[in-house]
Amino acid sequence: MTDSRSLLPSRPASRRLVSSALAALAALATGVLLAGCTSAVGEQSATSGSGSQGPVEGGTLRVAATTDHVPASVFGQSSDVGNTLIGLVYDSLVEYPQDSLDAQPSLATSWEVAEDGRSITLQLRNDVTFHDGRPFTSEDVRFSIETFADPAWAVQVQRTAAAVIGFDTSDPHAITLEFAHPLSNILDLLDIVPIVDSESFPGLKEASTYNGTGPFRFTGWRPGTGMTFERNEDYWKGAPDLEAVDVSVVPDAQAQVAGLRSGQYDLALGVTPRDVETLAQDPKFDVHDFEGATQQQYLGFQLKNRDLQEVRLRQAIAYAVDRERIVEELYRGSAVASGLPWSPSSPAYDEEKGQTYARDVAKAQQLVAELGDVPTLPLQFAAGQPAGETIAQIVQANLEEIGLEVELKPTEFAQMYKQLVGAQFEGLWIFGHTYAQYTPATLTVSAFPFNAAHNASNFVDEQYRADSDASWKVADPASAEAEELFDRVNDHIVDNVWLTDLVTSHPRVVTTSAVHGIDYSKRTELLLDEAWKDQ
Template sequence: MLKCSALIMSACLLSACTSAVGQQTTAANGEPVAGGTVRIGTTSDLTPALVFSGTKASEQTLTGLVYDTLVSYPADSLDPQPRLAENWEVSPDGLTLTLELRKNVTFHDGRPFTSKDVEFSLQTYSDPAYAGQLARVAQLITKYDTSDPHRIVLELEDRANNIFDLFSIVPIIDKNSFDQWVNGEEYIGTGAFEFVVWYPGSRIEFEANKEYWDGAPAVNGAELLVIPDQQTQFSQLRSGQLDLLADALPRDIKAVEDSPTFNVVTTQGTGSMVYAGANVTAPGLEDPRVRQAISLAVDRDRIVKEVYQDRARATSLPWPEYSPAYEPSADAPQRDVALAKKLIDQVGSIPTITISYGSNSLEHQDIAQIISANLAELGIETKLEPVEYTTMISQLRNGSFPGLWVLGHGFAQYNPATLVTSAFPFNSIKNSSNFSHDAYAADVQRSWRTTDPNSTSALDAYKDLNKHLLEQSFVIELASPDSEFITSGNLHGIGWSKRGELDLSDVYFTQ
């Protein structure tokens, strides 16, 4: 009797599971419906002080939903497209920019958008206190003419070939509520979704902006749910408790890529990279030969295969293949343990090296373990140190890592000068590795001031930058993962910015 009951129960469970899958498949292929709330899972909570930096999915989701930028870039180019700026003119010397602003745009509280808001946003972003990684670019603006509410004229102290990168990244914020911004209490923009409330450690709620200048979203709203454990996130997606994973594991993506009940979305053009940084002032890492040896010893092919399930490309330089700075002959990482040992022998005894990684990232944990095993082959002892993500970003900004660290970086998808003038790991003035090098700084300036980022002189500057990056190895590139996320099969129309922010303005559900 017990055996019979067990068989009946098993059959019922199988039937229920099959029925649920069938319902999900039907919904994925169903008719569009209005309404619904997009539930997004992320591992890290919002950090108000880092909203401008966009270092985590939580900050990027907030800016992508709530705010607009002056221009946007298509996924496949750096040809700026109108957003809040409808058209623009650049003077022949590149020092004056006139932007014509869109009329009849309002903030979520009903206040009209004007040129004064552009001035406030760019000036605020330029303040290093707010962690905007392109602050150095914004600081080039020396004068703002806002006499016309629908036009702004900017004057620069010097030419910069990435000024439109800045315009595509800086969110246009509301000056009247900025005191609440810094406390995480209020975020008022002109975007497709309005901020409702943030419950720290739990979730952020958004509702659709029915008065959005580019058309009201079809869904009612969105929720960003903080779920620190990536395995739990995936389970909740599969059970229907989530609609989208902002930071899914490659193995989970691989598990559902052929399933009709889920969508795997590739965010082309967003240039994701994973790297090992080196604090060049930390004991054992001062000598570039040690850093070169680490780069030679790291088994990138193993990282690509085991950690990223072959959904990545091994790299030794930070550029995506479509970047003008990409050099196929230079970006050809080869593991050479014998040469790495020779370099270590030249230096002598190496103290124990700490390898830090985000405590909520299984990917980075696995990479840190592989690097540790690789360095053991060189006779270098390591200490693995999991660190809470917000603390890691603080260490990244302040250059206070005790040794090596594993993280991801962006900005290589923009004009090459943006990475080396702006990104925390690479900034030639102040970077996370405490690396200072006159020739590197000079070549950064060459890459930045050249009017045409695709010119011969610019390409020559990029080659010199690549030599510095390989010889100094203060940033050790590891892999370029495929930029992907998972959604439920009945969620459609997702877009993204060049930066990787979610664009839900055109999403809809089917049933």
């Protein structure tokens, strides 16, 4: 199997000039439409704003985020602020579009996978520097992948990074990676891993320095309050238009909405779907949908809990949950209900099997009756998170209907993440996961809820691990062999139900109509290198 991509040589032209020219041409035709803006009113306002006809340089973008940075899990997609940090400060070797697995060049200009699938050779850009001015080289690629392979960082792609066992860095602008076995998800890894600087790494560990090659420089973190960034004037794609980004931690969704309305914030990451509907009707705001960067909410079962070791109880709970109610009440119809984890675009997506545990109260009650008395089950969820709180209340009501008592246990987000990594939940829990939009093997060998080697439920099954690992080692994830293995993995999830997925949604971000050009990575990170703001 081979795969090769290439970039045009030399430094790209300034995006500011290109964007201005394109904007002028578009204005002569039908007007400029903001990409990703789903509100009809918002689309109109995107061209009106302050009468702007194209990108404007300068200004600070003020962002309201729901969860604060967790330094110990900086690479773990563990918080809104942390994800924003990665998206602004760092680049990866390749970039996936939101809607496909067709990797595009980034810090790597081209690559080729060996015929036996046991190595990949990448050509690297020679015009990139870190924020401190040091040139980017192949040694930085080696260091970054080795960092992700270190279990101390608790990253969800640790097993894939650890399967890279050899590095040829003899050429500073090229690198060959050797694998322990063929890796169907090697490009996933190269998209997910941010390129970090080894020389300033101690500062990263202390959350005092984040030195990347990305469009914005880290300038400070105020724990519990927020994080600040300034533009990288030497960014290899051209300096961003925004002068700075100020991210504030605002856990309360209503406070985010109030801040948008009062002009305190320009962009809010945690607006509830109900408020999104309302704001979409107001010409002062725009709603941006990023459908390829999917996110899932799931209900987990701790198998160290003696009662939950009984698969019939887990099945009863899975049958009882009203996923469609969650879709309608919480997501206002902008989500997909399924008991399997995959995004609809995934090669492993199976609509029929995903409905195996479609709501069936009678069947759930029958299973509970077979079990007899079941003690009260603890149900943890992230405190202050509207999605977790709403889903927890719906699940509690659903389980009461089938004769199960649930004790709701709101838990601080950082503690939830710690329990996820350490597989330390007490009984039931509600949390989100991602990676379902990548090559399927990335989920089953990497994501904490599904990792066949060690997962948050403490579920152990040798056949599940064998099938997951086999799909990981099939070089072509689109092959018939891989498809058969994905089908078997789905059977394991359905039959053993150590967790049950609830809904798949995508980020919906609200901005004022003065904000343009924002984007989201497939990794669910906010991207602002092409963003600008009416002045």
